[in-house]
Amino acid sequence: MKILHFADVHLGRGFSGYAEVSEELSEARYETLENLISKANEKQCDVIVIAGDLFERPRMNKADVERVIQILNRFERGPVLLLPGNHDYVTPESDLWRYVNDAKDDHVIVLGEKAPKSLGDYDLPATIYPAPCHSKHSSENEIGWIADVEKDSELINIGIAHGSVPGVAPDMNDEHYPMTQEELSDSGVDLWLLGHIHVPWPDNPGQKDRILYSGTPEPDTANCPHGGTALLVEIGESKEVYVQQLLTGKYRFENWDEHVTSKEELENLLQRAEQEESQEVVCRLTINGKLEEEACKSWHEEIFPKLREAFFYLKLDDSDLKRRITKEQVEEEFPQESFPDRLLSRFIENDQEEALQTAYELISEVQDEN
Template sequence: MKIFHIADLHLGRTFRNLPEAQDTLSEARYETLQKTIDKANELESDLFVIAGDLFDRTSMKVGDIQEAVRAINQFTGEVVLVLPGNHDYITADSQLWDRFKKESEEHVLVLDEKEPLKLSVFEPEVVVYPAPCHAKHSAHHAIEWVNEIDKDEDALHIGVAHGSIEGVSPDFDQRYFPMSVHELEQSGTDLWLMGHTHITWPEHPDKRDMIFNPGTPEPDGFSCNHEGRAFLHTVGEDQEIKTEIISTGTYRFIQKNEQISSIKDVQGLVDQFGEDSWQQAVVELKISGKLEEEAFEAWQESRSQIRESVLELRLEDNEVRRKVTSEQIQKEFSKGSFPEQLLSSFSEDEEEEELQMAYELIKEVQQ
């Protein structure tokens, strides 16, 4: 049996803090959902599991819910399991999940109850133990009942949960349904399919692992340094589980720190960002360095070229400074003036740091 496992797609996320990229990034999440369904079908997956936060919030437009369900309905395997997470949590009067169920085909099931779900379409039988979220925050996890259930030794027992994992997820205040590895391992299941943490864990799946968190399938911030991922779990006849990572995303969030000191360095940056792949990246770029006049002017002109080469650019280049030279001193200050004499003395003594500091102070006073 093959299980395609994703989580934390967050359909409907607005990315308001990225005004140039927000529409592209929001639409990409729907495209990635379709891509994961297509990939799961290509791999002849039997079970498709969404372990929470399919949606970014509970108040979704009907058209957006329908778009999501249209993609999910196209899964050609046996069953799709969708768990409400802490962002798209379920309540007794949940309009989101009522509409979702109304639009879904029979093989798409919402895991909205904390009770065993038997999937008899599989041989051996699969029993699913859902841990849905009923609120955005909770100091208590939803898996405590799983250990109390008697389990058939011949069946495959799969837990599906959404929440932080101790030692893996950043949940210092214990607000996101916190669970420990020990609690998960002692629950009596063969496998836990998790969601909530947007990084992949384990990073290198091993046959000894039984707890899996795929990370988001489409990157959504600078803390997400992978390419968007899903897991493919293959269960053998002896119930041994082999897991591989599937790359799923389109866009990337990349942070770079660069030092420049010449026109060659400036052109190198322009050439680097001129590659086509950067058009699909939100870039946070920090630049520092001292440049002579010609190189400094070249950098000022190059910033717009780099901005046009990426999806969106966050640039911090206040540490890029003009390198003060004797020619520049003579050009900017009258011969014999106090600034000219002071700066020339530093220049003659080759005291670069003092020269730079003095120049910047003088320019600041002049402004």
């Protein structure tokens, strides 16, 4: 049996912190979902498993839900197993899942109840044990019932859940359906396919790994230091498991923290950006340091404009990038033996850069006001 496993697409997510490109970032998530279904058809997968948080929230625009389900309906070979996660949790009065049920074809199956689901109708020797979320937060997981169910050892028994695993996913307040590895291993299933964390785990899964996080197929923050992932999971006749990680995303999010002291270092920063194929990178750049006047001019007039072009989107904080104050500059800007001249010159002579910078900025601020 061949499974395409992914989770945490968060369709409908907004990107208010990236206002200029928010629409492109939101739309990319739909494009990635379309590509995943095409990939599943191309790889002749038997099953698609979406382990929670396909949607960003339990209240979604009906037209957006219908668009998503129309994409899922295009899977050709078998069932699409759709688990409610903690962002798109299921409740009896949920409009979201009513919209889903109204729009989906029969082979798109919502795993909204804690009950075994046989895939025998699809000629697949497998039983699914789902653990759907029914609220955004819970200190208790939904997998406890699974250990008590008698399993058919002739079938492939697969658990699907959404939540944190201590030691794998941070959950400081134990509020995201925490499941221990021991609980998962003792449940009696052959394989766990999980969602919730946005990075894949393990990094390089082997045949002995039976607890798998797929990661998100389209990153949304720099906390996902990858280009988007899904897992192609193949299960053999003897229940051996082979896992291939697929790169699936359109955009990457990166944080760059840079300290520069010269024009050469600025040029190296630009070269790094241009060489790393950064056109699809959303970058938060924090840059600090002190530069000579010529380097400062180069930053504003030459380096920064080119750096902005190198990325899909650049969010810049250069508030701590300062011009280095020199004796020549002080002599040029302030009368000889004036208070600013004497004060700043003393800081220069004593190599007190921090005090020099602070004093210069205060003096300049007072002069601007006058």
